Amino acid sequence: VIELRHVDKHFGELHVLKDINLSVKKGEVVVVIGPSGSGKSTLCRTINRLETIDSGEILIDGTKMPEEGRRLAELRSQIGMVFQSFNLFAHKTILDNVTIAPIDVLHKPRKEAREEAMELLKRVGVDNQAAKVPAQLSGGQQQRVAIARALAMHPKAILFDEPTSALDPEMIGEVLDVMTKLAKDGMTMVIVTHEMNFARRVADRVIFMDGGSIIEEGAPEDFFEHPQTRRAQDFLNSVK
Ligand code: ATP
Numbered sequence: 692v693i694e695l696r697h698v699d700k701h702f703g704e705l706h707v708l709k710d711i712n713l714s715v716k717k718g719e720v721v722v723v724i725g726p727s728g729s730g731k732s733t734l735c736r737t738i739n740r741l742e743t744i745d746s747g748e749i750l751i752d753g754t755k756m757p758e759e760g761r762r763l764a765e766l767r768s769q770i771g772m773v774f775q776s777f778n779l780f781a782h783k784t785i786l787d788n789v790t791i792a793p794i795d796v797l798h799k800p801r802k803e804a805r806e807e808a809m810e811l812l813k814r815v816g817v818d819n820q821a822a823k824v825p826a827q828l829s830g831g832q833q834q835r836v837a838i839a840r841a842l843a844m845h846p847k848a849i850l851f852d853e854p855t856s857a858l859d860p861e862m863i864g865e866v867l868d869v870m871t872k873l874a875k876d877g878m879t880m881v882i883v884t885h886e887m888n889f890a891r892r893v894a895d896r897v898i899f900m901d902g903g904s905i906i907e908e909g910a911p912e913d914f915f916e917h918p919q920t921r922r923a924q925d926f927l928n929s930v931k
């Protein structure tokens with residue numbers, strides 16, 4: 692579904708992504724871990740072309756992402772994003788937050804969009820909050836709305852960038868549970884997280900980044916039990 696070939700990116704002098712090669716298959720759950728500043732968020736934003744790249748290419752279902760234009764917007768809308776900060780529209784109801792893009796971008800009839808949104812809100816367990824505005828919800832509830840909003844676009848994959856790191860501890864579990872369910876249902880997901888137990892449980896493949904490069908990748912049981920590189924060993928010891 693997603694393929695990166697030799698992707699390079701600089702922020703000025705900083706070489707933030709170094710020759711990244713990554714392919715994510717349909718239904719696969721790829722967890723990205725690594726120290727702060729290693730380029731995980733930049734990688735996520737790059738996949739969706741929220742960041743430009745210096746060289747290399749990014750393909751979505753075999754189609755190369757163009758630099759700009761309508762085709763880029765179209766491909767981008769096929770990849771959902773869930774961020775650390777929930778990024779909901781503060782002055783719109785929960786239901787509107789989930790229906791705006793399907794109505795505006797997919798041109799779905801309003802009634803159909805609302806019915807589907809209610810089903811999605813039910814799936815993430817917040818259908819009873821539909822008429823409220825985001826500030827009236829807990830962080831965990833807001834993040835679950837953000838997931839429902841991503842699902843409403845019928846994305847080919849969803850990218851999660853530390854979806855639980857802004858949450859109070861007691862709310863982390865409810866968001867991880869929703870993500871675990873999605874993974875079981877076959878959603879293609881790329882997840883940046885510091886929740887190592889969750890990573891081990893849900894990942895088909897773990898990618899360890901450091902200094903803008905993919906240093907190691909493998910099945911979770913191999914990576915967590917037998918990290919090959921010193922850098923991965925040090926990182927895992929530091930988060931234990
Ligand atoms: P964290 O775990 O703290 O979220 P990360 O792995 O997500 O870290 P990135 O946010 O991708 O790291 O940042 C990688 C590097 O790029 C960092 O050194 C950061 O300071 C730098 N960086 C990120 N965004 C920009 C930007 N817009 N302009 C310049 N430098 C940036």
Ligand code: MG
Nearest residue numbers: 731732733853
């Ligand atoms: Mg980050």
